[in-house]
Amino acid sequence: MDKEGPYFPRPTLELIEGVPIINLFADNWAAIASFQARPDDLVICTYPKAGTTWASEIVDLILNEADPQKTKREAIYIRVPFLEFVAPGVPKGTTLLANAPSPRLIKSHLTVELLPKTFWENNCKIIYVARNAKDVAVSFFYFSQMARILPDPGTWNEFLEKYMAGDVSYGSWYDHVKGWWEKRNDPNVLYLFYEDMKEDLKREIRRILKFLGKDFVEDVLDRIVHHTSFKEMKQNSKSLYDKIPTHVMNHKVSPFLRKGITGDWKNHFTVAQNERFDEAYEKNMAGSSLHFRTEL
Numbered sequence: 001m002d003k004e005g006p007y008f009p010r011p012t013l014e015l016i017e018g019v020p021i022i023n024l025f026a027d028n029w030a031a032i033a034s035f036q037a038r039p040d041d042l043v044i045c046t047y048p049k050a051g052t053t054w055a056s057e058i059v060d061l062i063l064n065e066a067d068p069q070k071t072k073r074e075a076i077y078i079r080v081p082f083l084e085f086v087a088p089g090v091p092k093g094t095t096l097l098a099n100a101p102s103p104r105l106i107k108s109h110l111t112v113e114l115l116p117k118t119f120w121e122n123n124c125k126i127i128y129v130a131r132n133a134k135d136v137a138v139s140f141f142y143f144s145q146m147a148r149i150l151p152d153p154g155t156w157n158e159f160l161e162k163y164m165a166g167d168v169s170y171g172s173w174y175d176h177v178k179g180w181w182e183k184r185n186d187p188n189v190l191y192l193f194y195e196d197m198k199e200d201l202k203r204e205i206r207r208i209l210k211f212l213g214k215d216f217v218e219d220v221l222d223r224i225v226h227h228t229s230f231k232e233m234k235q236n237s238k239s240l241y242d243k244i245p246t247h248v249m250n251h252k253v254s255p256f257l258r259k260g261i262t263g264d265w266k267n268h269f270t271v272a273q274n275e276r277f278d279e280a281y282e283k284n285m286a287g288s289s290l291h292f293r294t295e296l
């Protein structure tokens with residue numbers, strides 16, 4: 001156990017409107033329920049491990065004329081406060097946001113139902129990033145080992161069982177991605193896929209620019225692509241969570257930017273786990289027009 005910082009036990013999950021949320025966050029729910037959005041707030045919303053940090057860096061560069069010196073002004077979790085975040089020894093998301101100048105770029109993992117209503121009432125723009133369920137499971141497993149603000153994942157098999165049952169922080173991956181998919185035609189919502197970003201980042205950045213009503217010349221666009229590659233972000237300490245105290249996140253256990261690929265699930269799922277997963281997946285996604293790629 002890390003000696004640095006206050007000791008706190010691994011959190012438990014509490015249901016908020018039927019969605020499991022870690023107790024540290026749930027204890028601050030009054031501040032989320034009464035959160036006041038501003039009309040120029042821009043939200044990046046995801047199920048955990050879908051590419052939140054990647055999208056955050058891209059959008060922050062867009063809002064800062066693609067100038068990496070400006071986006072290196074602060075660590076990512078200060079530049080893009082995490083709305084519902086609470087952990088001992090670290091400022092709350094709601095506190096950071098109350099003091100943040102407009103326009104605010106906000107990170108959240110909330111389901112479409114739990115996101116505070118004032119974001120909708122104020123017609124705030126929301127970018128949702130979805131990633132295939134299998135790679136999310138693997139990424140979430142490693143992250144749960146290093147992030148003490150999450151319940152202990154146990155073994156890979158134990159974690160996979162919990163994940164398939166929706167018994168993890170933010171609940172069912174299926175409900176999350178499908179809930180937001182229902183909003184995909186809302187003019188204030190842009191629904192992106194991690195796999196599309198891996199396939200052609202420039203094309204997806206163009207989609208973000210269009211959504212934000214911006215237009216950049218080609219070399220500026222190329223600059224954003226360059227600075228948001230996995231390699232560049234991994235070398236940029238301002239993209240990482242490495243200044244978060246180790247009693248909250250221990251990067252020695254697993255780095256925040258771990259592999260950044262599509263298809264790592266193949267290195268983790270056994271044949272039996274994969275069959276079981278595919279069977280459950282088909283049932284849960286039956287009738288949905290939402291399709292994911294698990295390899296590129």
Ligand code: A3P
Nearest residue numbers: 049050051052053054139229230257258259260
């Ligand atoms: P892996 O654990 O599979 O490597 P989030 O930011 O939502 O927590 O998601 C983290 C996942 O996004 C990690 O996945 C991380 O490596 C990946 N990621 C972050 N930046 C990336 C980038 N520039 N390119 C590709 N993947 C990236």
